[in-house]
Amino acid sequence: MIKKITVTGILLFFSVIHFSAQTKQEMVSKIVTEVNENSQLEVLAHELMDVVGPRLVGTPQMKNANDWAVKKYNSWDISARNEEWGKWKGWERGITHVDLISPRVQSLEARQLAWSPSTGKKGVTAEVMILPDASDSLDFVDKLKAVKSKFVMISMPQPTGRPDDNWEEWATKESFEKMKKDRDSLDKLWDERLRKTGLSRRELPKALEDAGAEGIISSYWSRGFGVNKIFSASTEEVPTIDVSLEDYGLLYRLAEYGNKPTIKVVAESSELGEVPTFNTIAEIKGTEKPEEYVILSAHFDSWDGATGATDNGTGTIVMMEAMRILKKFYPNPKRTILVGHWGSEEQGLNGSRAFVKDHPEIVENVQALFNQDNGTGRVVNISGNGFLNSYDYIGSWLYEVPEDVTKHIETNFPGTPGRGGSDYASFVAAGAPAFNLSSLSWDYWNYTWHTNRDTYDKIVFDDVKNNVILTAVLAYMASEDPERTSREKIKLPVSKRTGEQMSWPEARDAERAGMLED
Incomplete structure (x- = not known):
């Protein structure tokens, strides 16, 4: 059976389309005006x-x-x-204040890492030392005795606090390349120092804590002027603090040259269960x-x-x-x-x-x-x-x-x-x-x-x-949209890395008891 379409029906159909388009335009206009004016x-x-x-x-x-x-x-x-x-x-950050008190006095830019243990209001005063350089993991165990009652620096000292784009703009090509080569060499040497401890980066702070260190000092530079990444502590009893590149370099040089830097750390925080x-x-x-x-x-x-x-x-x-x-x-x-x-x-x-x-x-x-x-x-x-x-x-x-x-x-x-x-x-x-x-x-x-x-x-x-x-x-x-969106998935390609057929990611449940002991 052929259904007849009247002129009135055609006009009604197109008026609905026009009304729909007009409604969309009006809604978009209202959104834009509100964002720009209110x-x-x-x-x-x-x-x-x-x-x-x-x-x-x-x-x-x-x-x-x-x-x-x-x-x-x-x-x-x-x-x-x-x-x-x-x-x-549960944990709540309090005041962090770190001061160099010897061989001179200067307040340092530093903060405790998330979930760091507290020093209490009185704080802790101790000498700063560089992570011992051992020949292997057995030698490191022996050298751990030296960290007792010290703050231990566990990050590589950066040779420059200028980001690469700053070097690229101002340095000679030769100077820039030399800096990068020197930095890569320092990276390898520091990685080797860490490897010889026999510990992972997460295990090292706890080992230092167990050996009697007063605290851990790190500096995770983010490759920009004055910028550090701030994550979490791995210690359970002593504070872990991150120090700015500039001040970390100061402490490192003082320790390296034998000036025996001493700092006072007040890092207040509360564990809330x-x-x-x-x-x-x-x-x-x-x-x-x-x-x-x-x-x-x-x-x-x-x-x-x-x-x-x-x-x-x-x-x-x-x-x-x-x-x-x-x-x-x-x-x-x-x-x-x-x-x-x-x-x-x-x-x-x-x-x-x-x-x-x-x-x-x-x-x-x-x-x-x-x-x-x-x-x-x-x-x-x-x-x-x-x-x-x-x-x-x-x-x-x-x-x-x-x-x-x-x-x-x-x-x-x-x-x-x-x-x-x-x-x-x-x-x-x-x-x-x-x-x-x-x-x-x-x-x-x-x-x-x-x-x-x-x-x-x-x-x-x-x-x-x-x-x-x-x-x-x-x-x-x-x-x-009058239509329900399609959930049809593509056929995933073969992985160039493994040579195996890729699969759709699997849904995973959340960590429901974060950082809580079983």
């Missing part, structure tokens, strides 16, 4: 980075951040909750397909050498600002829009892995997940993560994003599945279409990634605004 990013950044501060898993500051986010979402009339997923060793860990979850409930989900994703925790501004404060405030704007202009989405602020990403994607394990009903019904993590820069790359038809839907959604945002973005479809690095990988492993909004560097790896310089002043708000527009429009488009 941004709350600076306020959010101040409250999170300046007031709450760093967000190390297991610390009171992390719980303060969880509670702050819930309160902020509630102020926007968005339902939010803290969802417990595990336990962690077993504490609960949380993800903060907020959502705008869908009206037509509430059981399907568009997820905005960013890890909430940070290392605590600074305030975690670009790792991942900027990703966090992008998702919060996108949610605020969507609630304001799109309060009744077709699908539920959920935001996950994940805990303990830095120790192995734990918060997101726990969520995936605990909520299979949500993971099974993910329309799309958008994750942002790696710094303050505007998004410049999106991969299809191995989902065969990802171009069809991501491409159509990106088409509605303003050109001044998308002109910076390169896409890679279908791509290959992400296996780690950030929380989207937890969802990809479970087969959910999850995508990382990867940012321009802004010297992220050298200057802010896990460093003592990852602070508010490194945020580039114009780029962060760019990412809010992108995220909000993608979330809106994914919610409105």
Whole structure:
């Protein structure tokens, strides 16, 4: 039977298309105007980075951040909750103050590493020595006697505190090459010194502690002016402190030349026992397909050498600002829009892995997940993560994003599945279409990634605004799309490294009892 289509029907059909296109354009325009004229990013950044501060898993500051986010979402009339997923060793950083007191007096730039034991308020005063150079592991055991009652330096002294690009700009070619050759030689010599201890880098501090050392001094330079990476301590009774390259070099030279440097270390901290860990979850409930989900994703925790501004404060405030704007202009989405602020990403994607394990009903019904993590820069790359038809839907959604945002973005479809690095990988492993909004560097790896310089002043708000527009429009488009996204995966190639057929990553559960004894 042939169905007749009237002129009225044709006009109605095209008017619906026109109305739909017009509605999209109006929504995108509202999002852009709100970002440009009523941004709350600076306020959010101040409250999170300046007031709450760093967000190390297991610390009171992390719980303060969880509670702050819930309160902020509630102020926007968005339902939010803290969802417990595990336990962690509780710890709180206090004051760190390190002073050279002999052969002269000078305050040093230093801080205790995460979970370092405390010196107490009175502190510890002791001579500084360089890690003994032994002929082999047996000789090292004998030389361990010398570390008793000393602070022991366990890092290689850097020959220069200038980053390579500074040398490249100002030095002669010959001088630059000589510096790199000398540095490589020092690296090899120090690696050999460590190898001859017979201990791993994680085992060495504990061995020194057991031998009676008063504390451990390290310096993990990040290849930029004044920048060190700040991670965790391996000692259980004595403090571990990281000292800036400049001051570490000073102490090393004094010890090497026989000047017997003495320092006083006050490194206060508190062990808090077993504490609960949380993800903060907020959502705008869908009206037509509430059981399907568009997820905005960013890890909430940070290392605590600074305030975690670009790792991942900027990703966090992008998702919060996108949610605020969507609630304001799109309060009744077709699908539920959920935001996950994940805990303990830095120790192995734990918060997101726990969520995936605990909520299979949500993971099974993910329309799309958008994750942002790696710094303050505007998004410049999106991969299809191995989902065969990802171009069809991501491409159509990106088409509605303003050109001044998308002109910076390169896409890679279908791509290959992400296996780690950030929380989207937890969802990809479970087969959910999850995508990382990867940012321009802004010297992220050298200057802010896990460093003592990852602070508010490194945020580039114009780029962060760019990412809010992108995220909000993608979330809106994914919610409105009449089609369910395909989960069909590519056939993975043979690995060039192993010669074996590659397989899709497997979903893993979280570490549910971090740093806690069995």
